Amino acid sequence: MKKKALFCAASLVAMLSAGTVQAATPADILVIADKIDDLISLDPAELFEFSAYEYNNNVYDKLIALDPNNLGPLKPGVAESWKVADDGVTYTFKIRKGLKFHSGNPITAHDVVYSLRRAVKLKKTPSFILTQFGFTPENADEKIKALDDYTVQFVTNKPYAPSFVYNCLTAPIASVVDSKLLKEHEKDGDFGNGWLKTRSAGSGAYKLRVWKPNEIYVLDRAGDYWRGKAAMKAVFVRHIEESSSQRLLLEKGDVDIARKLTPDDIAAVQKNPDIKVESDLKGRVMYFAMNQKNKILSNPKVVEALKYLADYEGMTKSFLRGQYIVHQAFLPLTYLGELKDNPFSLNVDKAKALLKEAGYPDGFPVKIYVRNAQDRLEIAQSLQNTFARAGIKAELVVGTGKQILTQYRARKHEIYLGAWGPDYPDPHTNADSFAHNPDNRDEAKLTGKLAWRNSWYDPEVNKLTEAAVVEKDAAKRAEMYRELQRKLQQRGPFAIMFQEIIQSAMRKNVSGFVTGGAISQAYYWTVTKK
């Protein structure tokens, strides 16, 4: 008994004295604290989550790339050049020679063709980014072809705006995957999807070492990257749920970058001389939508009145400071066709007058559907207050993200408060969601489109959306999107309020970390540490 107690005491002392804590991360290793519990698959043909997009951006190459330092113009990727024929439907890509996958296999036109066909045939969620050009699992073999080892050609079903096609090819779904490796791991015609879900088969700056869901993923630098060797030998992205824990780790130097700090924690670390905070625009817009199935909300005067009943300025100056800026058009800033006009501000008198014209001088009761996330609840409460000033009694229906979304997709909401992020770096992505609704029947089930979810059908707007996506002249096309956004500001059932900004806090010695602006794809291979 005595011996045992002695042993226990000794081991306790040993444990207590063991606490030696490393002060900084190694110079050639980048450690990031983030929330990565949204990662569910690493297969580029399937991944569609924020964390997954970032992962993809550093592990895979695409035909066409974006310049991390200037995200607008398109840059050569795996394809060194490309052109569209006069028929407007035949696209040809010249593949860069001498590129290799992480496995050592050379990249050829056949890999590119395999990757695109595979994405179409697997029919996973993001496949629509490619199938909107008329590719189907049945016709993919015929429409997407390799002319020789270094030339790829595909044929679209309509002469779309070339900028639309090229922009879509920068999305993760168009990543070039290692066809030889995947064919080895194919099972029951799954194109290696089961295998690739948890592994990598790319040619990017980094390759996957390990992914433990809800915990961590680790990337190792790939040998010779054609863009130049990355400075960081390895990148560790650790899931840290709590902002305060992220902050502690950052302040102690156990992580180099903290990605998900609350505004309070951002304000606190800004006082720390070893830490800097960088802001960047994100692609997400925050909006509330009025279901046009609802008799009151379908009144255009009511829709307009509600747009004057949000305290846009007040919110971004108080509890949303550093998280959102006022932005009232459906395309995020930095996108082709961005619109900077913010015509609405809180104007209770005007709203009251509009409500009177609509026949609701004393307001009406309404339900706001919102998920139980802190920023959204705060916005909802602010709306509740400002609505009340015009006599509108708003009741909040709060649930988990998935509960609220299920209601929204079933068109069972009254007012929905939420966010929307673009799917690919082209204006059509949000135009298609917010403006386009070709079939307003319940049976149509166009649940991916916000216009349909809110039962909003406007033939003129539909036509304009369809015209913009085939406009060849990029400048003209941009103008069409601006017009479309103005129309939605006037009569759409959406009150778009804010665009998200992201603040990343990092150690002073970290530079070159790019979070990718509105396309939300962070770059690790540009990072250096002093």
Place this chain on the structure above:
Amino acid sequence: MDLLFAIVRRMRPFVRLLLSLLVTFLGLLAITFFIGRVIPVDPVLAVVGERAPPEVYEATRKAMGLDKPLIVQFGIYIWQVMHGDLGMSLLTSRPVLEDIRRVVPATFELATVATIIGVLIGVPSGVMAAVHAGRWPDHLVRIIGLIGYSVPVFWLGLMGLLLFYGKLGWVGGPGRLDIFYEGMVPQVTGMILIDSLIAGDMSIFRNAVSHIILPSLMLGYYSLAYISRMTRSFMLEQLGQEYITTARVKGMSEARVIWVHALGNVMVPLITVIALSYASLLEGSVLTETVFAWPGLGFYITTALVSADMSAVLGGTIVVGMVFVGLNLFSDFLYRIVDPRAR
């Protein structure tokens, strides 16, 4: 013939035990399964995301077997479980069994260290409280216990981190290791303390110790509070018994009376208490796991539950169920050793 009867009679308790286990598990699974199916979360959405076109949605729904009647789905599930297949997790894209193999050792390691701390401190302080009932040692233990019960672990954990990691730098931060040590020990048991010893890497072992000490102290504090209260009340009951007076009258030392005679008789119920508190640490440490970024079972089940990842939830439930049953059997077994009457 007599021999056969004898064997059957001998076997009867085991058969009964097996049957009751079977019924327990079936009931547990049925309840979890049907609760999982009635909560208003769409598991298909969790897989395909909110942007999925309807045909992708439908195809996935079919592939997940959700178009079949509930009772059929349950039947299929039980059939698979009986063949050792816990299904695939929607959230991690891996077999649930593989996930559980990954998360259980982390929780197991934490709960074990925590329970050791709880027992080492809880039992002696419970005994002291009983011996000095009504006087200051008793009050002190009561106050410490009360704090343990009533302060939210979330707050206590954060404060602990802030002080011992942030300010003083005595212990490691959130996580099981410093992040860049990840994957440097070959996995044998999944418990880093043991794996690093097997690999003979003392720097990783020390690092792991510096990371586990704070969360295990937090968790240990909670089990300590419970264990010391229970020890106190068991001991009070024993100390009032006649055999204690007899022992004292016989001139035994007070220490022997308390620590051998009284505590010896308390052992049996105490083991049950410790086993139960241990089991509850295994599945009930979600908050600690969140604060300390500890990738364990509680966190796994909770994340799975809010995303309607039912295979993962059910798999986790089976493990927790087995732990409870296993610990019950184990404490039964210990009874037999500690208490001669039960042999």
